[in-house]
Every structure is written in structure tokens, then in C-alpha cells.
Amino acid sequence: MSAPGKQSGREGGRSLKTRVKTARKRSLASTLWLERQLNDPYVARAKREGYRSRAAYKLIEMDDRYRLFKPGGRIVDLGAAPGGWSQVAAARVKAKEGKGRVVAVDLLDMELVAGVDFAVKDFNDEDAPEFIKAMLGGEADGVMSDMAANATGHRATDHLRIVALAELAADFACDILAPGGFFVAKVLQGGTEGQLLARLKRDFASVRHVKPAASRADSAELYVLATGFRGRLR
CATH class of the missing domain: 3.40.50.150 (Vaccinia Virus protein VP39)
Structure with missing residues (x-):
């Protein structure tokens, strides 16, 4: 359960996306790829299930x-x-x-x-x-x-x-x-x-x-x- 006044990470039944800031040594393409990986349900599922x-x-x-x-x-x-x-x-x-x-x-x-x-x-x-x-x-x-x-x-x-x-x-x-x-x-x-x-x-x-x-x-x-x-x- 979330603490009072804090968001649970799910608003309106949808997961909030993780946004990645562009690091000084990371290209925009790499940043977008990383952001997509972090928000990919299959990536998360593979980690959970050991694939x-x-x-x-x-x-x-x-x-x-x-x-x-x-x-x-x-x-x-x-x-x-x-x-x-x-x-x-x-x-x-x-x-x-x-x-x-x-x-x-x-x-x-x-x-x-x-x-x-x-x-x-x-x-x-x-x-x-x-x-x-x-x-x-x-x-x-x-x-x-x-x-x-x-x-x-x-x-x-x-x-x-x-x-x-x-x-x-x-x-x-x-x-x-x-x-x-x-x-x-x-x-x-x-x-x-x-x-x-x-x-x-x-x-x-x-x-x-x-x-x-x-x-x-x-x-x-x-x-x-x-x-x-x-x-x-x-």
C-alpha cells in the first residue's frame, strides 16, 4: 500500500512509464533503447521467470x-x-x-x-x-x-x-x-x-x-x- 500523498505507480489502471535522462556519454538512441527496455513488460517478465x-x-x-x-x-x-x-x-x-x-x-x-x-x-x-x-x-x-x-x-x-x-x-x-x-x-x-x-x-x-x-x-x-x-x- 502506498504512503499517504504518494503515487502508487499505477494511475487510472495504467503503469507510469519510467523516463531515462540522457547521460552525457549516452547517445539519444541509446537513451531511447534503455527507456524502452525499462518499460517493456516482456523484459520484466523474462527477469521474473528466469529467461x-x-x-x-x-x-x-x-x-x-x-x-x-x-x-x-x-x-x-x-x-x-x-x-x-x-x-x-x-x-x-x-x-x-x-x-x-x-x-x-x-x-x-x-x-x-x-x-x-x-x-x-x-x-x-x-x-x-x-x-x-x-x-x-x-x-x-x-x-x-x-x-x-x-x-x-x-x-x-x-x-x-x-x-x-x-x-x-x-x-x-x-x-x-x-x-x-x-x-x-x-x-x-x-x-x-x-x-x-x-x-x-x-x-x-x-x-x-x-x-x-x-x-x-x-x-x-x-x-x-x-x-x-x-x-x-x-
């Missing part, structure tokens, strides 16, 4: 809707750091109980996640598919990519760069997925490149765009989700 990033809720929403994970499934998380998606996958395939396997892959080191095997590895390396299948103990049931290239601020350039990452991830997925598997990757609104969509529609039974509620409303972020892998065309 490493707010991105965990995007994957939770996609799995709740499309049933991507099954106990015992084998999952690969590309560009995994800081590990929010790996945490969700490990819980839902029951990796900690020894039923499923999750392999997280990143160029940067990452603090270990319970139930997740981690490799500092470039998934584009020629030996990466066989290397990661050996870690999984077989072909994957799902390949996930929440990777994004560093933003340039030029929308067309950023779009092309993130689609290029998605295309590389799709190539890798088709080398490692078991029939029936899924692939999910971050893209940007404005239309996924036709070549990528055509390739996914050829190799998967269903391809759709998904905008989880946990994605910020002012973000161009979108995901392409392909399910029902038909098997590698030889």
Missing part, C-alpha cells in the same frame, strides 16, 4: 500455436546467444529429463543452459552439418534462427542482410532436418525474398509468416515458419 531474453516469449507463442516441440525432439538453435530460445526448446523437448536434445550454436561463447549442448561454431562451415548431427545423435526435428545482422539504419540494406542470413540458415536446415521437421527464422516485414519462399515451399509442406505478440509493435520483425520438411532433394 535470458524477452525473445523467449516469441518462441513460446509460436510453439503454443503450432506445436513445434515434442518430448524427445532434437533441436538446433543457430545464433543462440544469449540463450532464451534454447531455454524454451530444452524445457519443451524435456532435454533436462534426458528425453530430447538441444544443440545451441554461436560464433560467440555463451553461458551454459541446463539441458543444452553448446558449440562455438560457424554453421556455414563445410563440416557443420555432420558435426552437429553427431552432437544431436541424429537428424534434427527443428532448426531455429533468431539471428539478425547488425542494423545499418537503411531499411532496404537491412532487409537484404537479414534475408541472406535466413537463406543460409535454410540451407543448413535442409542438410540436417529429418522428414517432417520444422524451420523458423527471423526476417523483416516488407516481404520475404521470393527465392527464399520458393525454396521453402518446395522443401516444406507449409510455409507461413508469423508476427508473435511479443514482437514489439513498432518493430519490422517477422518470422518465417516452415513445417513438414519433405526430405532433402538429391
Whole structure:
């Protein structure tokens, strides 16, 4: 209960926003980013529930809707750091109980996640598919990519760069997925490149765009989700 004469932090049923003053050494963009983080309910929820990033809720929403994970499934998380998606996958395939396997892959080191095997590895390396299948103990049931290239601020350039990452991830997925598997990757609104969509529609039974509620409303972020892998065309 608030002390007499003081505000509770909720007026008219709405939380008051935290405002951040621009520090001498902090740019306006950094100040706005920090202010947005402090006022983001998913950031606060991730801290309460022990997830490493707010991105965990995007994957939770996609799995709740499309049933991507099954106990015992084998999952690969590309560009995994800081590990929010790996945490969700490990819980839902029951990796900690020894039923499923999750392999997280990143160029940067990452603090270990319970139930997740981690490799500092470039998934584009020629030996990466066989290397990661050996870690999984077989072909994957799902390949996930929440990777994004560093933003340039030029929308067309950023779009092309993130689609290029998605295309590389799709190539890798088709080398490692078991029939029936899924692939999910971050893209940007404005239309996924036709070549990528055509390739996914050829190799998967269903391809759709998904905008989880946990994605910020002012973000161009979108995901392409392909399910029902038909098997590698030889």
C-alpha cells in the first residue's frame, strides 16, 4: 500500500512509464533503447521467470500455436546467444529429463543452459552439418534462427542482410532436418525474398509468416515458419 500523498505507480489502471535522462556519454538512441527496455513488460517478465531474453516469449507463442516441440525432439538453435530460445526448446523437448536434445550454436561463447549442448561454431562451415548431427545423435526435428545482422539504419540494406542470413540458415536446415521437421527464422516485414519462399515451399509442406505478440509493435520483425520438411532433394 502506498504512503499517504504518494503515487502508487499505477494511475487510472495504467503503469507510469519510467523516463531515462540522457547521460552525457549516452547517445539519444541509446537513451531511447534503455527507456524502452525499462518499460517493456516482456523484459520484466523474462527477469521474473528466469529467461535470458524477452525473445523467449516469441518462441513460446509460436510453439503454443503450432506445436513445434515434442518430448524427445532434437533441436538446433543457430545464433543462440544469449540463450532464451534454447531455454524454451530444452524445457519443451524435456532435454533436462534426458528425453530430447538441444544443440545451441554461436560464433560467440555463451553461458551454459541446463539441458543444452553448446558449440562455438560457424554453421556455414563445410563440416557443420555432420558435426552437429553427431552432437544431436541424429537428424534434427527443428532448426531455429533468431539471428539478425547488425542494423545499418537503411531499411532496404537491412532487409537484404537479414534475408541472406535466413537463406543460409535454410540451407543448413535442409542438410540436417529429418522428414517432417520444422524451420523458423527471423526476417523483416516488407516481404520475404521470393527465392527464399520458393525454396521453402518446395522443401516444406507449409510455409507461413508469423508476427508473435511479443514482437514489439513498432518493430519490422517477422518470422518465417516452415513445417513438414519433405526430405532433402538429391
